[in-house]
Amino acid sequence: MNTHSLFTPKRLGCALFTAFAGLxxxxxxxxxxxxxxxxxxxxxxxxxxxxxxxxxxxxxxxxxxxxxxxxxxxxxxxxxxxxxxxxxxxxxxxxxxxxxxxxxxxxxxxxxxxxxxxxxxxxxxxxxxxxxxxxxxxxxxxxxxxxxxxIPVMYYNVDAFKKAGLTPQQPSRAWLELQEQLVTLANNGSRRCPLTSDQPVSINLENLAAVNKQFYAGADNRAKAGFNFDTMYIRHLSTMISWVRSEIMVHPSEGPQSPKRFESGECAVFLSNSGNLGEFAAQRKLDFSVSGIPYYPQVTATPGNPFVxxxxxxxxxxxxxxxxxxxxxxxxxxxxxxxxxxxxxxxxxxxxxxxxxxxxDASYYSKLGEWRNLVAAYGQKPENTTRGFRVHNYHQIRAIFNTTLENALDGKQSAMTALQTAATEANKLIKQK
CATH class of the missing domain: 3.40.190.10 (Periplasmic binding protein-like II)
Structure with a gap:
């Protein structure tokens, strides 16, 4: 009878080496x-x-x-x-x-x-x-x-400003002067979308206060006295309603469609968060730059910084x-x-x-307009009106504000009625535990 061994000494050594190597x-x-x-x-x-x-x-x-x-x-x-x-x-x-x-x-x-x-x-x-x-x-x-x-910023399409013959080739940071530029843009190549945004509450309520150096949510931004949207808010929302009606602003909408419209070159000006900057910079055909979001010189001589x-x-x-x-x-x-x-x-x-x-390096900022100065401000101690705010139940309140702005911009409510109703509902939520 022949005896067959599965492991010869040579094979056994190889197997042990493989096993130890695996371990x-x-x-x-x-x-x-x-x-x-x-x-x-x-x-x-x-x-x-x-x-x-x-x-x-x-x-x-x-x-x-x-x-x-x-x-x-x-x-x-x-x-x-x-x-x-x-x-x-x-x-x-x-x-x-x-x-x-x-x-x-x-x-x-x-x-x-x-x-x-x-x-x-x-x-x-x-x-x-x-x-x-x-x-x-x-x-x-x-x-x-x-x-x-x-932070919220104002992106603008440099080619669109050149085509419209605007000088300087950048948007004004004053809301009413920007309005004149948007009309010119609409009449000279940007009819479909002179301006849009994907941050309606941030731009038109929260940072309307911060950039104009006003407290947003009561004294010290803690809403102890509740929300009170005064004349500045009413006039601003009324202006935004007129912009939508006259088609120099496309109705703001949350979601990816708004940044995609700017990225494609359709929109001349886009109010949104700075986290889109890398996405836009990756588009080789898009010549864009960055500025701060608008303010009202009638309210403050120099603009404040938006909330982070x-x-x-x-x-x-x-x-x-x-x-x-x-x-x-x-x-x-x-x-x-x-x-x-x-x-x-x-x-x-x-x-x-x-x-x-x-x-x-400075070369990074060469085509990014005001971006470096806008960023540098946040490395310093903030002003009280721009350091942020703490409001109870603000997630629910923000949802109400978003619906309020949608209704007003759709023409369903006047600016005054919409803001008064929103403030009343928000102040009820602040008191709930």
């Missing part, structure tokens, strides 16, 4: 701590973020970032509410509407300043000062990484010490000057750090 490889793979990051960004900003993640993973031996992208922040938040504690991602992108800190009150949120007390970020000076309410609590503590912080808005990366509780360390390591890596500068320059979000802002 060694697995050990290396298992040594890295995976952290989950959920986010929602437009196509351009998504591409930049994913590249940063890829670069982090290449150089990191201790942590690896896994991402999940959502179409909208609302979709992300809905998925988060249905996720069990043990399956919750370590970092999530969540919005903060003009200084609200209600996200930080959620039971699963871990304030960033507490995490950084254990694992500090070295050699980084945060760009937004503690006095700015955005992503800061009442004591000035940082609640989340303000990575998607942005947008979203940030929030840490969640309930993870291991290794996961917490990996999460803060990733945050620290994002804050490194080269990475933070790339993010700022390629997206239009405000800089994370002063180092990122200072590392940005």
């Amino acid at each position: 060694a490889f697995s050990s290396t793979a298992w040594s890295a701590t995976d952290i989950q990051v959920w986010y929602s960004l437009n196509d351009q900003n998504k591409k930049i973020f994913e590249q940063l993640v890829k670069d982090f993973n290449k150089q990191s031996k201790d942590a690896q970032v896994k991402t999940k992208a959502f179409d909208t922040e609302a979709d992300l938040d809905a998925a988060l509410s249905l996720t069990a504690d043990k399956e919750r991602p370590q970092l999530v992108q969540l919005p903060e509407v003009s200084g609200l800190d209600d996200v930080s009150t959620r039971s699963y949120i871990w304030p960033l300043h507490q995490a950084l007390a254990k694992n500090p970020v070295k050699n980084a000076r945060w760009f937004l000062p503690a006095e700015n309410n955005f992503m800061h609590d009442a004591r000035g503590n940082l609640l989340a990484l303000p990575m998607m912080a942005e 808005t947008g979203s940030g990366l929030w840490l969640t509780k309930g993870h291991s010490a290794e996961h917490d360390k990996a999460s803060t390591d990733f945050i620290g890596w994002l804050a490194q000057t080269a990475n933070a500068a790339k993010w700022y320059q390629d997206t239009g979000f405000l800089p994370l750090t002063h180092e990122a802002f200072n590392a940005t």
Whole structure:
């Protein structure tokens, strides 16, 4: 009888080598701590973020970032509410509407300043000062990484201004002077869309106050006395109603269609958030520039700064010490000057750090109009009227304001009636617990 051996000495040695090599490889793979990051960004900003993640993973031996992208922040938040504690991602992108800190009150949120007390970020000076309410609590503590912080700006199509023969070839920051320019634009190549916006509440209510150096929500922007839309608001909304009727402004609408219209060259002027800047810059055929949003010289001699808005990366509780360390390591890596500068320059979000802002060469701003000066203002202590506001139940209130503006611009209500009704409903919600 012949005896057959599955492993000859030579084969056995090869098999053992392969097995040990496999174990060694697995050990290396298992040594890295995976952290989950959920986010929602437009196509351009998504591409930049994913590249940063890829670069982090290449150089990191201790942590690896896994991402999940959502179409909208609302979709992300809905998925988060249905996720069990043990399956919750370590970092999530969540919005903060003009200084609200209600996200930080959620039971699963871990304030960033507490995490950084254990694992500090070295050699980084945060760009937004503690006095700015955005992503800061009442004591000035940082609640989340303000990575998607942005401000409303006025984009304009340089070619459209040239075609219309306007001099200077940029929009006026005074509302009534801008009106004259829009008429000229409409009559000389931009008939379909002289002006539009995707931020009706931000432009026509919240920042109408901030840019004109008025308190938006009562004394100290805390709505203790409730909302009171005075003559400035009524006159402004009446003007916007007339602009829609005369077709020098396309009815503002939230969603991706408005920025796409500007991106395609259809609209001459676009009032929106700065987070669109990277998307527009990626369009080679679009010659555009940036200015501050308009104000009324009759109200203030010089314009104030709009509120910071947008979203940030929030840490969640309930993870291991290794996961917490990996999460803060990733945050620290994002804050490194080269990475933070790339993010700022390629997206239009405000800089994370002063180092990122200072590392940005003057050539970057050569075709971006007032962008550098608009950004620089946010590295300083804000005026009381522009530091942000805190209003109870403001998410619901903002929805009411949005509907109010839609009805008024559609001609269903006068400016006075619409604003008085909106203020009454908002003040009821402020008092509800």
